[in-house]
Amino acid sequence: MCGISGIVGPGWQLSQLQSMVGIQCHRGPNNSEHFVNNDGNAGLGHNRLSIIDLASSANCPMTDHSGNLTIVFNGEIYNYIELKQQLCDYNFKTSSDTEVILAAYNRWGTQCVNKFIGMFAFAIWDDNNKILFCSRDRLGIKPFYYYYSGNTFYFASEIKALLAAGIKAEPNWNQWSTYLKTGFYDHSEETFFSGINSLPGGNNLQLRKEQLDITSYWELQESNPNPESSLIEHYTEELQELMINAVTLHLRSDVPVNVNLSGGLDSGLLATCIENLGVPKTLYTFTSSFKDKSYDEYETIKHLGLKDFTHIQNVTLPESIPDLANELLWHQEAPFGGIPTIAYYNLHKTIKSYGQKVSLEGQGLDELFGGYKYYEPYHYADIATKYGWDYLKNNTPKLNLSPNTQSQIISVMNNNMAIQSQDGTNHLRIDCLSREILERQPLFTEFKKPFDSHLNNIIYQDLMHTKLPRVLRMNDRLSMACGVELRVPFLDHRIVEYAFQLPNEYKIKSGQGKYILRHLGENWLEQTYTSKPKIPVVTPQTEWFKHELKTWVIDTITSSSFKSRGLFDSKDVEKAYAEFLDTEHDNSFFIWQWINSELWFQRFIDCLEF
Numbered sequence: 001m002c003g004i005s006g007i008v009g010p011g012w013q014l015s016q017l018q019s020m021v022g023i024q025c026h027r028g029p030n031n032s033e034h035f036v037n038n039d040g041n042a043g044l045g046h047n048r049l050s051i052i053d054l055a056s057s058a059n060c061p062m063t064d065h066s067g068n069l070t071i072v073f074n075g076e077i078y079n080y081i082e083l084k085q086q087l088c089d090y091n092f093k094t095s096s097d098t099e100v101i102l103a104a105y106n107r108w109g110t111q112c113v114n115k116f117i118g119m120f121a122f123a124i125w126d127d128n129n130k131i132l133f134c135s136r137d138r139l140g141i142k143p144f145y146y147y148y149s150g151n152t153f154y155f156a157s158e159i160k161a162l163l164a165a166g167i168k169a170e171p172n173w174n175q176w177s178t179y180l181k182t183g184f185y186d187h188s189e190e191t192f193f194s195g196i197n198s199l200p201g202g203n204n205l206q207l208r209k210e211q212l213d214i215t216s217y218w219e220l221q222e223s224n225p226n227p228e229s230s231l232i233e234h235y236t237e238e239l240q241e242l243m244i245n246a247v248t249l250h251l252r253s254d255v256p257v258n259v260n261l262s263g264g265l266d267s268g269l270l271a272t273c274i275e276n277l278g279v280p281k282t283l284y285t286f287t288s289s290f291k292d293k294s295y296d297e298y299e300t301i302k303h304l305g306l307k308d309f310t311h312i313q314n315v316t317l318p319e320s321i322p323d324l325a326n327e328l329l330w331h332q333e334a335p336f337g338g339i340p341t342i343a344y345y346n347l348h349k350t351i352k353s354y355g356q357k358v359s360l361e362g363q364g365l366d367e368l369f370g371g372y373k374y375y376e377p378y379h380y381a382d383i384a385t386k387y388g389w390d391y392l393k394n395n396t397p398k399l400n401l402s403p404n405t406q407s408q409i410i411s412v413m414n415n416n417m418a419i420q421s422q423d424g425t426n427h428l429r430i431d432c433l434s435r436e437i438l439e440r441q442p443l444f445t446e447f448k449k450p451f452d453s454h455l456n457n458i459i460y461q462d463l464m465h466t467k468l469p470r471v472l473r474m475n476d477r478l479s480m481a482c483g484v485e486l487r488v489p490f491l492d493h494r495i496v497e498y499a500f501q502l503p504n505e506y507k508i509k510s511g512q513g514k515y516i517l518r519h520l521g522e523n524w525l526e527q528t529y530t531s532k533p534k535i536p537v538v539t540p541q542t543e544w545f546k547h548e549l550k551t552w553v554i555d556t557i558t559s560s561s562f563k564s565r566g567l568f569d570s571k572d573v574e575k576a577y578a579e580f581l582d583t584e585h586d587n588s589f590f591i592w593q594w595i596n597s598e599l600w601f602q603r604f605i606d607c608l609e610f
Contacts, residue, residue: 002072004121006042006044007043007154008041009210010041016166021045021046026331029049029483031046034046035070044060044072044123045072049483052254071122073120079249097118110135119137120136120142132153137202138218139201139464139493146198146199158333159193163608169608176437177437180437183428192334203217218493221497236520239498240520247277249489250360257279260288265525266490271309276524285312287313290316321339321544322552325596329603335596337474338588345481357484361486363468363488363490364488364490368496368499370455372462379507379508432573432576434566435569447466472488553591557577557594562594565597
């Protein structure tokens with residue numbers, strides 16, 4: 001896991017590239033180097049976190065035997081051993097996955113990315129043809145940002161590296177308006193910085209003779225289930241095989257691998273799968289906790305009965321939040337998810353303190369297999385579309401559909417269902433926004449719906465636009481800030497593709513999501529894990545904003561900078577916060593949005609320093 005950077009074009013200075021490398025050293029504390037071609041018009045930078053092949057010969061930038069191709073690479077190609085066997089005619093000098101990418105590009109050209117199982121963002125400079133080829137993994141697990149002035153192209157793993165190269169930090173006001181009015185972020189290629197874009201996951205980028213081309217190499221497809229093999233046992237067996245293979249590949253490492261463990265089904269499946277594989281008994285599990293037992297998942301974890309792990313619990317205290325928030329904002333470079341994200345960052349600081357470099361988490365199964373409650377109307381809309389509304393109504397007592405759910409089903413079928421979320425972003429206080437923000441148009445009109453199934457379309461939306469992309473960005477940034485590689489085996493693209501081939505009734509059944517995972521888990525876990533319903537991430541954020549962090553909130557929303565920022569109407573904000581203090585609330589996202597926005601402008605616009 002690493003940080004990459006580069007500049008291609010005329011007129012740039014070596015000091016710019018050196019600044020880009022220097023500011024990303026947290027991503028790769030083991031080695032930092034740069035490469036400049038003989039013409040001086042192409043430079044690549046790299047910060048290395050050594051995970052596979054720890055020798056210095058595996059450092060980047062890495063050049064092939066011919067001296068023509070040079071690569072900088074961030075991520076892991078988990079099937080590099082199998083690919084190396086296919087590329088046996090290449091004279092490998094290292095045992096790294098980086099050199100496998102070079103050999104694969106030599107053999108298959110731009111089609112090589114279709115061979116990779118992994119998370120990656122890389123750039124290859126072809127000096128003979130003066131071509132820069134870049135690619136990002138299918139789901140965008142690893143970041144890739146760029147700025148193109150028309151003749152000079154800059155790219156990096158983090159936006160701050162582009163700013164360090166001299167790109168001016170200016171707000172992208174349309175993106176800010178979208179975030180404040182809808183709660184959406186990381187849903188498109190645009191960022192919160194004007195002129196700086198993100199290469200979408202599953203896309204290649206090629207720069208040749210100042211011509212920039214971005215093309216997709218991966219698209220999810222829906223397929224009809226095989227009626228001859230539609231039994232739940234058949235699908236469970238196939239999924240189990242895929243999951244075991246994915247976890248096995250994700251355990252490949254020349255340093256110890258650990259698990260980030262919560263009290264949920266997904267991480268329980270991950271940890272139990274690892275234990276069943278018989279890995280060395282030197283692993284840690286790391287769990288984020290709070291002092292209040294109401295928000296503590298650690299007690300649930302004990303029921304897993306794991307024997308081959310040493311369990312480490314990290315407790316986040318309210319008094320640490322302001323400093324951690326400022327610290328994390330610098331790494332996130334964009335709004336993030338409040339107290340849960342801060343606590344997860346704090347957990348990775350603990351992982352670093354134990355000298356660990358790699359940890360796995362169970363991210364992705366909720367999105368893939370219908371784990372969220374708000375997916376249900378989409379599932380039932382599919383049933384009504386297939387069998388008719390009368391069939392659904394006749395089965396209403398059995399399905400236990402409330403009048404509100406029935407209304408939502410009709411809205412889905414009429415394609416006017418409001419986009420919902422589990423993290424509170426459907427509880428914004430639009431009335432507190434400034435007139436200038438309200439008058440700006442959002443950056444999107446409607447998300448693509450590539451499937452016939454309502455359920456698959458909302459899952460696709462969460463997976464590619466409204467939920468997973470921001471989680472992946474936040475988790476990459478908070479883990480790499482601590483020099484920790486965070487792996488997500490359940491987002492192996494083969495599992496993702498399989499989820500879209502699965503009949504919907506094996507995702508949601510009898511009012512419960514992730515049905516097939518619960519069925520699979522019966523062989524691995526106690527009933528405590530397989531039967532309990534999905535619970536949204538629960539933290540003391542709302543309570544702390546009313547009590548322990550009240551002074552911090554008030555100091556922020558009454559500050560002169562907040563009042564003059566032009567994002568919010570400060571009088572309406574203060575009134576809304578007073579109402580929040582006096583009433584019962586299960587949501588405090590809008591308060592975090594006020595704080596998060598102000599912290600961003602203070603750090604990146606008011607006093608940007610390197």
